[in-house]
Amino acid sequence: MRILETILYAEDLVAAQRFYTDVLGLEVISFDPNRDLFLRLEDSVLILFKASKTIVNDAGVPPHGMTGIGHVAFRANADELESWKDKLEAVGVPIIQERTWGNGSRSIYFNDPAGNVLEFAEPHLWFR
Amino acid sequence: MRILETILYAEDLVAAQRFYTDVLGLEVISFDPNRDLFLRLEDSVLILFKASKTIVNDAGVPPHGMTGIGHVAFRANADELESWKDKLEAVGVPIIQERTWGNGSRSIYFNDPAGNVLEFAEPHLWFR
Numbered sequence: 001m002r003i004l005e006t007i008l009y010a011e012d013l014v015a016a017q018r019f020y021t022d023v024l025g026l027e028v029i030s031f032d033p034n035r036d037l038f039l040r041l042e043d044s045v046l047i048l049f050k051a052s053k054t055i056v057n058d059a060g061v062p063p064h065g066m067t068g069i070g071h072v073a074f075r076a077n078a079d080e081l082e083s084w085k086d087k088l089e090a091v092g093v094p095i096i097q098e099r100t101w102g103n104g105s106r107s108i109y110f111n112d113p114a115g116n117v118l119e120f121a122e123p124h125l126w127f128r
Numbered sequence: 129m130r131i132l133e134t135i136l137y138a139e140d141l142v143a144a145q146r147f148y149t150d151v152l153g154l155e156v157i158s159f160d161p162n163r164d165l166f167l168r169l170e171d172s173v174l175i176l177f178k179a180s181k182t183i184v185n186d187a188g189v190p191p192h193g194m195t196g197i198g199h200v201a202f203r204a205n206a207d208e209l210e211s212w213k214d215k216l217e218a219v220g221v222p223i224i225q226e227r228t229w230g231n232g233s234r235s236i237y238f239n240d241p242a243g244n245v246l247e248f249a250e251p252h253l254w255f256r
Binding site for chain 2 (some may be wrong): 001002003004005006007009025026029040041042043044045051055060061062063064065066067068069070071072073074075082096097099107109111114116117119121123125126127
């Protein structure tokens with residue numbers, strides 16, 4: 001089993017689009033500022049839905065929608081983790097926490113403009 | 129960029145644990161019925177957090193938490209999609225929608241016990 005679509009929610013999709021492309025470097029598949037932002041990852045898709053729209057969506061698919069603070073972790077090896085720390089600091093995105101887990105793997109946490117908690121984590125947190 | 133952790137929320141994690149292991153066949157990494165359910169996928173982790181607990185989590189990591197109806201899509205090729213349809217029907221999980229997209233890829237939708245909208249979708253929905 002593998003994930004094809006991971007979802008986050010944001011009210012301001014214009015700010016989200018700027019952040020996920022300019023800061024995280026993701027490619028936009030499609031973008032409707034009043035509805036949804038589809039972003040291409042290596043082998044899956046990250047979608048940000050406008051929270052106030054999705055629960056009453058008119059796309060004809062089963063509606064969903066969440067409010068609150070979401071969370072997603074991206075893979076990063078040790079070198080990538082250091083690069084991301086430098087890059088986030090350079091563009092003024094605060095690292096809200098750095099953590100070393102019991103098995104030695106490291107994570108850094110930061111927020112997207114909607115307040116979602118994003119994480120870069122070394123994959124050996126879960127996989128040998 | 130690749131996802132390492134995808135998150136859903138559920139209030140009844142015991143029901144979630146039963147569904148995600150018995151019906152979807154996922155392997156439990158760790159399970160605390162009052163807090164979180166970690167499930168292993170092929171190259172990532174799906175975590176269900178107890179919605180009412182996570183926003184005030186005591187794990188020392190930046191708190192998050194959402195309420196509402198979440199959404200995740202899993203990859204399934206054409207054969208797997210048919211197998212999942214049969215399996216879900218056999219165990220009494222209703223397929224709430226079947227859909228063929230513009231590029232010919234197909235999706236089926238169903239709910240987990242918390243009401244989250246789950247989907248099996250052919251990967252060529254997004255990837256050639």
